[in-house]
Amino acid sequence: MATGRTHRPATRSRGIPEATVARLPLYLRALTALSERSVPTVSSEELAAAAGVNSAKLRKDFSYLGSYGTRGVGYDVEYLVYQISRELGLTQDWPVVIVGIGNLGAALANYGGFASRGFRVAALIDADPAMAGKPVAGIPVQHTDDLEKIIKDNGVSIGVIATPAGAAQQVCDRLVAAGVTSILNFAPTVLSVPDGVDVRKVDLSIELQILAFHEQRKAGEETAAGDAALPAATRDDSADQGPDGDVPAVMPA
Amino acid sequence: MATGRTHRPATRSRGIPEATVARLPLYLRALTALSERSVPTVSSEELAAAAGVNSAKLRKDFSYLGSYGTRGVGYDVEYLVYQISRELGLTQDWPVVIVGIGNLGAALANYGGFASRGFRVAALIDADPAMAGKPVAGIPVQHTDDLEKIIKDNGVSIGVIATPAGAAQQVCDRLVAAGVTSILNFAPTVLSVPDGVDVRKVDLSIELQILAFHEQRKAGEETAAGDAALPAATRDDSADQGPDGDVPAVMPA
DNA sequence: GAATGTGAAGTATTTCACAGCT
DNA sequence: AGCTGTGAAATACTTCACATTC
Incomplete structure (x- = not known):
């Protein structure tokens, strides 16, 4: 290939x-x-x-x-x-923008760990016109319409996406088009980006799922030592199960 | 030995x-x-x-x-x-508690991705008495004093720590003593836990630092062929998306 | 013909263990 | 003596490539 x-x-x-x-x-x-x-x-x-x-x-x-x-x-x-x-690369100043100022975006804007490591929140951007002008963490939220201008005026090369999953790819495309080359993605979706753009993702529910995997394994292997009341009956058929048969569609929306 | x-x-x-x-x-x-x-x-x-x-x-x-x-x-x-x-292990219900209901804790409580994967926020816990009783994401915040009781009453085995760094180890110790065996840690500190307890950490500023490293490298290597940096949509799946190579934060040796 | 499942080959990362400096 | 720096060995993970099955 x-x-x-x-x-x-x-x-x-x-x-x-x-x-x-x-x-x-x-x-x-x-x-x-x-x-x-x-x-x-x-x-x-x-x-x-x-x-x-x-x-x-x-x-x-x-x-x-x-x-x-x-x-x-x-x-x-x-x-x-x-x-x-x-x-x-922390001896230089990195202006970042956060797009999507919901609960998570606001938490990120307030997060002290950024500033203390050379990252400066240059702008907050949200698609909701009602948010525009409202200060979050002391920084006024700006509207998505101005995204390109904001990126360019501030020389931003790192963007943080904290929008709902549905908006993430579109936001990503605009960030990249405007010159952003590194993206930290909190939206639970796979972003496709051109070569040369780095994406890192943080998916909160993925981390929990990995924990659940190990937790389940613990419960299955050691006979419950110390824990008094185990909730939730585990449907354990950990050995090989039949080829098909019934396939419970277990998936909450 | x-x-x-x-x-x-x-x-x-x-x-x-x-x-x-x-x-x-x-x-x-x-x-x-x-x-x-x-x-x-x-x-x-x-x-x-x-x-x-x-x-x-x-x-x-x-x-x-x-x-x-x-x-x-x-x-x-x-x-x-x-x-x-x-x-x-998602075919069973996992009650989780979130400790530390600041900006981040509140964002986590509101995060839809948990509920949709079998995780149920059983309780929110905070050390600030003024928060007690206040509902966040529809769930009343409870005081840290009752941590042990809450864990036991709800059969919680997974805890999420979203406190400031200074409080994290102490909260962790109490969670573990009360029976929690998996911890998702958002505080920027290394937790030490006894054998058999899993810790996964999410550090927002670490992700940004990794991006900065690559970003710096790009800037340094800037070749003359730089104008190809427009989103010509190289539809590849190459992107190094994701903090996979994670440190399975287990402790003592 | 199409696409899985998997040994084998290729890389990457971790750990060992000790030579080499202070 | 104590502790770093690093080849070499061990382990983990990824990719290849193709026999196998539908």
């Missing part, structure tokens, strides 16, 4: 594994906490514990960035904070 | 890879949409496109569940919906 696309955004120069990139923010958070407590140095063992990973993994991760530690001593906290911040 | 039982009885029987489990909700969502449009069958190719993965992966994933398709034909949509729901 001749590889019509590059799977990863041009991973040639400095190939930091995706799995490592995904953990850098974790390390950064732990380091920031240490920095606030004025801890000067930290060992891979300590930092790993604070970040919730094991130390071999952490050292391997850091080895992709360079040799920033001192053997026999550990890592200089401030130096490492800077190096990771730089690697993640 | 500690438990060495990290690997189970090494069977191939019920060992569904984590990566596969994490995609089942995705398939389920796509299948539900097909079901609503009364589509009777679907091929791996079509379903994969709808879910945003490639078809080989999807077939491999399904092969861990069993042989639910028909060669030459495809998959029966209703049947597959049922099988995946059952595998995920």
Whole structure:
């Protein structure tokens, strides 16, 4: 099929594994906490514990960035904070827009974790004309009509979609057309985007479903130890079941 | 010495890879949409496109569940919906509590995606006495003092933490002590939990940081061929959509 | 003919274990 | 002595490609 696309955004120069990139923010958070407590140095063992990973993994991760530690001593906290911040691109200011100011969008607008990491909420956008002008988290909501202008005026390259699923693709298309190249999608839908645009999604109900899977497994394997009243009779036919037979259409709307 | 039982009885029987489990909700969502449009069958190719993965992966994933398709034909949509729901444990009712009813907690309480997948918000809990009794999403907020009783009375095994970071570990400890064995954590902190308790985390600012990393890289590599960046609709499913490579936040070692 | 299901091959990630520096 | 940095081994995941089944 001749590889019509590059799977990863041009991973040639400095190939930091995706799995490592995904953990850098974790390390950064732990380091920031240490920095606030004025801890000067930290060992891979300590930092790993604070970040919730094991130390071999952490050292391997850091080895992709360079040799920033001192053997026999550990890592200089401030130096490492800077190096990771730089690697993640957090030493610059990232204006973001949030589209869809419902409950979730408002929560995101109020979320302190953005500002403290170099992300600045440049604008809030909603399709409801009644919202226009209303301030949320101190920022006046603007109407979708002006989306393109807002993106361009603010030089926004990162967009957050918190609209209902039905509107997400359309919003996405407009964001991309206006110049946005990274999208964080909270709508429970798969977005299709042109090459070169990154999408990450957060689906709250997916996380719960994964938990339910493991929870079910626990209940099935260990004989209920300690729990007094188990609710809900489990329809357990975990062994192989017949080819067909009756197929209960179990799906709440 | 500690438990060495990290690997189970090494069977191939019920060992569904984590990566596969994490995609089942995705398939389920796509299948539900097909079901609503009364589509009777679907091929791996079509379903994969709808879910945003490639078809080989999807077939491999399904092969861990069993042989639910028909060669030459495809998959029966209703049947597959049922099988995946059952595998995920969604054929039973999961009462959940949400602790921390700030902006985010309220958004979660209002989020429709929970109820539609077998999750029932059994209670909302907050530490602020002024919130007590106030209804959010139609459910009266209860005070933290009653946490243990609420958990037990409702047979809750899944808890959602949406408190500030500072309160999260304490809330977590109480949830676990009261019998909760799965936790979805929105607070930007690493929770430590005893063996047997699952934690999944969602950190909004981490997702943005990962995007920033790639965004920075794009800007740095900007080649002269940059004008192809218009949405010429490269209809691929390539996009690295999704925070799959997640850290299964388990703790002590 | 069409499309699943799956060994085998190919990648990616994690873990081990220890050489090498301070 | 203590701790990093890293090849090598182990494990996990993805993709290929095709025999098999309808």
